[in-house]
Amino acid sequence: MSAPQAQKAPPVPPTVPPTLASTGARAAATPSEPPTPKVEPWEIEVVRAKEFIPRAKEGLWAMITRDGVAPVIKPVFNWAGRNSLFPLHWGLACCAIEFAAAFGSRWDGERFGLVPRSSPRQCDLMIVNGTVTWKVAHKLITLWEQMPEPKWVIAMGNCATGGGPFRSAYSVVPGVDKLVPVDVYIAGCPPRPEAMLDGVLRLERLIQERKE
Numbered sequence: 001m002s003a004p005q006a007q008k009a010p011p012v013p014p015t016v017p018p019t020l021a022s023t024g025a026r027a028a029a030t031p032s033e034p035p036t037p038k039v040e041p042w043e044i045e046v047v048r049a050k051e052f053i054p055r056a057k058e059g060l061w062a063m064i065t066r067d068g069v070a071p072v073i074k075p076v077f078n079w080a081g082r083n084s085l086f087p088l089h090w091g092l093a094c095c096a097i098e099f100a101a102a103f104g105s106r107w108d109g110e111r112f113g114l115v116p117r118s119s120p121r122q123c124d125l126m127i128v129n130g131t132v133t134w135k136v137a138h139k140l141i142t143l144w145e146q147m148p149e150p151k152w153v154i155a156m157g158n159c160a161t162g163g164g165p166f167r168s169a170y171s172v173v174p175g176v177d178k179l180v181p182v183d184v185y186i187a188g189c190p191p192r193p194e195a196m197l198d199g200v201l202r203l204e205r206l207i208q209e210r211k212e
């Protein structure tokens with residue numbers, strides 16, 4: 001008789017390390033975060049702009065349908081106008097040196113949206129920065145009339161405000177408000193660039209509150 005054959009052992013399955021997907025308890029204890037995509041700063045700005053413009057359109061349209069055009073458009077118009085004043089690029093006397101300095105690198109008037117333009121047809125602000133004589137008065141009025149509406153005037157310094165040290169002279173206009181309507185007066189002989197910029201900020205507040 002032949003010897004009984006030895007029984008074979010069942011095959012052992014290979015050991016597999018547990019994973020987060022296969023063990024529910026471990027997955028709940030340490031939830032895996034979705035990987036954060038790498039976004040460049042300029043991409044964030046594009047996304048924001050894409051979201052902002054349709055929402056701003058929706059909001060403006062809702063306000064227009066509720067209140068009408070005028071109460072919505074005028075504040076927007078005033079906001080845009082006061083932040084982009086274009087003063088006439090000219091100078092009358094010593095105050096003009098301070099006017100020029102206000103646009104240099106130290107005071108940097110352009111950070112307020114002030115951009116001097118050489119053509120009165122592109123300007124909405126006349127800063128009268130010096131002594132106004134009767135001889136130049138008609139030129140000043142011509143420049144003022146060439147500027148489109150809406151437009152404003154700042155009398156910069158004592159001469160433009162009231163004639164200054166030359167008030168009693170036969171040849172000097174005792175204040176430019178005898179020729180054109182003045183919105184803001186700036187005292188000083190000469191006023192410093194900071195004073196000129198302060199006058200511009202005061203004008204911006206007037207424009208912000210403008211109703212017509």
Ligand code: SF4
Nearest residue numbers: 094095157159189190
């Ligand atoms: S106010 Fe004084 S600094 Fe200005 S233009 Fe007249 S004299 Fe010159």
